[in-house]
Amino acid sequence: MPVVLEHLGKRFGDGAPVLDDVNASIAKGEFVALLGASGCGKSTLLNIIAGLDQPTSGALEVPSDGAAFMFQDSALFPWLTARGNIELALQLAEKNSGKAGSKAARSARATELLELVHLGGAGDKRPHELSGGMRQRVALARSLAQDRQLLLMDEPFAALDAITRDLLHDELERIWKETDRTIVFVTHNVREAVRLGQRVLLLSSRPGRVVAEWDVTEEHRTDAGRAGELTATITRRLRQEIRRHAN
Numbered sequence: 001m002p003v004v005l006e007h008l009g010k011r012f013g014d015g016a017p018v019l020d021d022v023n024a025s026i027a028k029g030e031f032v033a034l035l036g037a038s039g040c041g042k043s044t045l046l047n048i049i050a051g052l053d054q055p056t057s058g059a060l061e062v063p064s065d066g067a068a069f070m071f072q073d074s075a076l077f078p079w080l081t082a083r084g085n086i087e088l089a090l091q092l093a094e095k096n097s098g099k100a101g102s103k104a105a106r107s108a109r110a111t112e113l114l115e116l117v118h119l120g121g122a123g124d125k126r127p128h129e130l131s132g133g134m135r136q137r138v139a140l141a142r143s144l145a146q147d148r149q150l151l152l153m154d155e156p157f158a159a160l161d162a163i164t165r166d167l168l169h170d171e172l173e174r175i176w177k178e179t180d181r182t183i184v185f186v187t188h189n190v191r192e193a194v195r196l197g198q199r200v201l202l203l204s205s206r207p208g209r210v211v212a213e214w215d216v217t218e219e220h221r222t223d224a225g226r227a228g229e230l231t232a233t234i235t236r237r238l239r240q241e242i243r244r245h246a247n
C-alpha cells in the first residue's frame with residue numbers, strides 16, 4: 001500500500017483538533033477522491049501525506065520518495081514558457097534523485113509530457129498567454145515531470161468553467177490509466193468525486209475523520225442513472241455532515 005493512515009490526528013497549537021482518528025489505506029494505482037465540506041481539513045491531510053506537515057498523533061506510511069502535488073492555482077513561473085516550467089520540474093526531479101540527465105533528454109521528455117496533456121503546440125507560450133484550462137494542463141504535466149508514483153491533487157479544477165472541467169476530467173482519467181499513478185484527489189464537488197474516483201472517502205468536519213466511503217463501480221461509469229443515484233446518496237450524506245457542523 002503506498003499510503004496507510006492509522007489513527008491520524010492533527011491539531012495546530014492548542015486549538016481544537018482539525019483531524020482526529022483518520023484511518024485509510026490507498027492501494028497502488030488507485031484513484032481516490034477525498035470529499036468534504038470547506039474547512040474540514042482536506043488540505044491539511046494532503047499536506048501531511050505529502051510530508052509538508054507532521055501529524056500530532058497516529059502513524060502514516062507514505063512512499064519514501066514523497067509525492068507530486070498539484071494545486072487549484074497552477075502556480076507556474078510566469079517568466080518561463082510552458083515548456084520551461086516543465087523542464088525546470090524535470091531538472092529538479094533529477095537533482096532530487098541524484099541522476100543528472102542531458103538537456104536534450106529533458107527537452108524530449110518535456111515534448112512527450114506536453115503531448116500527453118494535449119499541449120503539443122503551446123510549449124513556447126508563457127502562462128499569461130494560456131487559458132485557465134491550459135495552465136492547469138501545464139501544471140499537470142509539471143506534476144507528472146516530478147516522476148513520483150503518488151500524485152496529490154488539491155481541488156485542481158475548482159476555478160475552471162464546467163465545460164473545461166469536464167474536458168480535463170476525461171484527460172485526467174486517460175492520463176491516470178496511461179501512467180499508472182496512485183492519485184488522491186481532493187474536492188468538495190460530489191459529481192467530480194464520482195466522475196473521477198474509484199473510491200470516494202467522505203471527511204467529516206471538526207474534527208475531520210473518514211466517516212463514510214463508497215466504491216464507484218463500472219456500472220456507475222457506464223450508466224448515468226446509477227451515477228446520478230450515487231451522487232444523490234453522497235450529497236445527502238455530505239449535507240448531513242455540513243448540518244451537523246452548523247448546529
Ligand SMILES: Nc1ncnc2c1ncn2[C@@H]1O[C@H](COP(=O)(O)OP(=O)(O)OP(=O)(O)O)[C@@H](O)[C@H]1O
Pocket residue numbers: 012018036037038039040041042043044045188
Ligand atoms: N497552519 C495552520 N495553523 C492554524 N490553523 C490551520 C492551519 N492550517 C489549517 N488550519 C485550520 O485547519 C482547518 C482545516 O483547514 P484545511 O485548509 O485543511 O481545510 P480544507 O478542508 O482543505 O478547506 P477548503 O475546502 O476550504 O480548502 C481550518 O479550520 C483551518 O483554519
